Amino acid sequence: MSRKKVTILDIQKRKKNNIPITMLTAYDYTAALQVDQADIDIILVGDSLGMVMLGYPGTTQVTMAEMLHHCQAVARGTSAAFLVGDMPFMSYQADVAEAVRNAGRFLKEADMDCVKVEGGQEIANTVQAIVKAGIPVMGHIGLTPQTVSQLGGYRIQGKTAASAQSLLEDALALQEAGCFSIVLEAVPAPVATVISERLTIPTIGIGAGAGCDGQVLVYHDMLGLYDNLKPRFVKEYGKIGEAVITAVQTYTEEVRSRHFPAEEHTYPMKEAEEAAFLAAVAGR
Ligand code: KIV
Numbered sequence: 001m002s003r004k005k006v007t008i009l010d011i012q013k014r015k016k017n018n019i020p021i022t023m024l025t026a027y028d029y030t031a032a033l034q035v036d037q038a039d040i041d042i043i044l045v046g047d048s049l050g051m052v053m054l055g056y057p058g059t060t061q062v063t064m065a066e067m068l069h070h071c072q073a074v075a076r077g078t079s080a081a082f083l084v085g086d087m088p089f090m091s092y093q094a095d096v097a098e099a100v101r102n103a104g105r106f107l108k109e110a111d112m113d114c115v116k117v118e119g120g121q122e123i124a125n126t127v128q129a130i131v132k133a134g135i136p137v138m139g140h141i142g143l144t145p146q147t148v149s150q151l152g153g154y155r156i157q158g159k160t161a162a163s164a165q166s167l168l169e170d171a172l173a174l175q176e177a178g179c180f181s182i183v184l185e186a187v188p189a190p191v192a193t194v195i196s197e198r199l200t201i202p203t204i205g206i207g208a209g210a211g212c213d214g215q216v217l218v219y220h221d222m223l224g225l226y227d228n229l230k231p232r233f234v235k236e237y238g239k240i241g242e243a244v245i246t247a248v249q250t251y252t253e254e255v256r257s258r259h260f261p262a263e264e265h266t267y268p269m270k271e272a273e274e275a276a277f278l279a280a281v282a283g284r
Helices: 008-016 029-037 064-077 096-108 121-132 145-151 161-177 189-198 240-256 271-281
Strands: 021-025 042-045 082-086 114-118 137-142 181-185 203-206 214-217
Touching: 008 021, 008 082, 029 042, 029 064, 042 064, 042 214, 064 082, 064 096, 096 114, 096 121, 114 121, 114 145, 121 137, 121 161, 137 161, 161 181, 161 189, 181 189, 189 203
Parallel strands: 021 042, 021 214, 042 082, 082 114, 114 137, 137 181, 181 203, 203 214
Antiparallel strands: none
8 A cells, every 4th residue: 555745744743742763774676676565654865875776985075966866766665765865975064055956956856855964053044044045954963974083083072061061052053044844863872862752843863772763874874785894773674785785695606506597587488489490590
């Protein structure tokens, strides 16, 4: 049975009714079909695709063209989940007008329902301008991978009382600027809980504990498809990477030992046609 399209109002209602929001990344058509079918509320086409799909060392290398390409594929595979397009590094930081134009491309060219941007008070003006243009914005604070160099590495944020308070101020500034929800990444659970309680918009946590209004994980991490980097907050719900390697090894062995293809994988020919064909090519 097909389900109804998830809207921004449904997401807001989940917080009001204390129903946890589910979000997962997807980067291609087939993954989107599967995730959408599994009843997820929100699909994030995250710039984490730079690492898990494109083999970059981080997310800063990801371009607008790459993001739009993957967003278009995900949109083709999604019928119900709310779609979030992640704005890549330097597509919104330099200039507010450019940020609005780039945000618009995610909706116009790639069928996303909103965009996500990383940063706190320093990008509140940009968020305000994008929202004013009619484009919903999801914020992202805490560990912000696009500025990992400035943060000094992939580190937990808000560990001291002062930095935790600054995170709360960032969250309030983003809410005030018009964000409809905020991702909290790698933040101590007590800090994320207080931020979630203080905000009227939902928080979606990744490594931020159970006090958030929803949770997000990276598709490849939760399926056990990518183990180059395995943060503490990842729970593996499958060992699909191992299953892929085993399947490919079996295929390789069966081709080499001539066990594949078997008769059931082969197109037969009528006996008379085969005989006529063999007679026609005999001696050539
Ligand atoms: O790019 C991404 O996948 C993200 C999530 C980790 C929230 O931003």
